[in-house]
Amino acid sequence: MNIALLIILAFLLLSIFLGIRSSKGKDMDLEQWTVGGRGFGAIFVFLLMAGEIYTTFSFLGGSGWAYGKGAPALYVLIYITLSYVLSYWLLPEIWRYAKENKLMSQSDFFVNKYKSPSLGILAALVGVVSMIPVIVVQLKGLGIIVSEASYGAISMSEAVWMGAISLTIYVMISGIHGSVWTAVIKDIMMVAIIGFLGIYLPIHYFGGFQPMFEAVDAAKPGFLKFPDQGLSVSWFISTVILLVFGFYMWPQVFSAVYSARSGKAFRKTPSSALYIHSCCYSSFSLGLQLY
Numbered sequence: 001m002n003i004a005l006l007i008i009l010a011f012l013l014l015s016i017f018l019g020i021r022s023s024k025g026k027d028m029d030l031e032q033w034t035v036g037g038r039g040f041g042a043i044f045v046f047l048l049m050a051g052e053i054y055t056t057f058s059f060l061g062g063s064g065w066a067y068g069k070g071a072p073a074l075y076v077l078i079y080i081t082l083s084y085v086l087s088y089w090l091l092p093e094i095w096r097y098a099k100e101n102k103l104m105s106q107s108d109f110f111v112n113k114y115k116s117p118s119l120g121i122l123a124a125l126v127g128v129v130s131m132i133p134v135i136v137v138q139l140k141g142l143g144i145i146v147s148e149a150s151y152g153a154i155s156m157s158e159a160v161w162m163g164a165i166s167l168t169i170y171v172m173i174s175g176i177h178g179s180v181w182t183a184v185i186k187d188i189m190m191v192a193i194i195g196f197l198g199i200y201l202p203i204h205y206f207g208g209f210q211p212m213f214e215a216v217d218a219a220k221p222g223f224l225k226f227p228d229q230g231l232s233v234s235w236f237i238s239t240v241i242l243l244v245f246g247f248y249m250w251p252q253v254f255s256a257v258y259s260a261r262s263g264k265a266f267r268k269t270p271s272s273a274l275y276i277h278s279c280c281y282s283s284f285s286l287g288l289q290l291y
Contacts, residue, residue: 019170056141
């Protein structure tokens with residue numbers, strides 16, 4: 001058994017343990033299970049919501065875009081940053097309304113706000129359908145990463161089943177408490193790894209960030225510019241606008257808002273960490289272009 005396999009299994013067991021342990025001492029009624037009793041502080045809220053950003057997309061999707069497309073991949077850096085700027089004003093209002101009306105889900109918001117059960121049903125159906133491809137992509141990404149990290153000792157299908165089963169176990173037992181505690185492990189590790197690689201690769205292989213971008217530009221002229229057609233500036237602007245205004249429409253992100261202890265938690269959320277994350281994996285991916 002190789003050391004990589006031992007590390008993977010150790011973190012899997014740790015995640016399951018923390019996910020189950022997180023419900024200890026709590027009366028797991030519906031409010032505790034779904035929104036954590038509305039008692040999460042700024043750090044937990046950040047980690048819970050950042051969990052929707054720090055996913056396999058960070059290592060595969062976003063990095064792949066930066067590696068293959070160049071400048072257009074900067075849309076990730078821009079839309080994430082602007083989304084968290086928007087949250088400064090938007091999320092406290094959603095949280096306040098949800099607390100006053102004891103809402104538990106995204107569909108509850110539309111039913112209460114617009115006095116329309118039909119709209120609530122539609123929102124629930126759209127949310128479920130839209131989450132299917134997201135879950136599939138995330139599990140497939142998990143399978144690829146674990147399979148590669150274990151040097152093939154764990155196959156893609158085995159990794160997917162292990163992830164899905166462990167997730168089901170601690171979510172059924174602990175609800176959102178399990179999600180936030182596993183996010184603590186995942187987000188800290190991902191920020192540390194991406195941050196390290198995003199700084200280490202440019203400095204180690206190119207002597208700094210500017211030399212790296214100069215080397216990329218020399219090796220692939222125009223790679224750091226927007227093309228005139230396709231992924232052009234107009235595409236970039238429209239895509240950023242669409243993603244910013246739709247960012248908090250995702251069911252898992254919308255409902256996570258309800259878990260905060262107060263509306264001030266969203267104004268303390270360190271969005272700069274997401275900015276650093278975006279910069280780092282863009283540098284990491286572009287650095288790979290020449291490595």
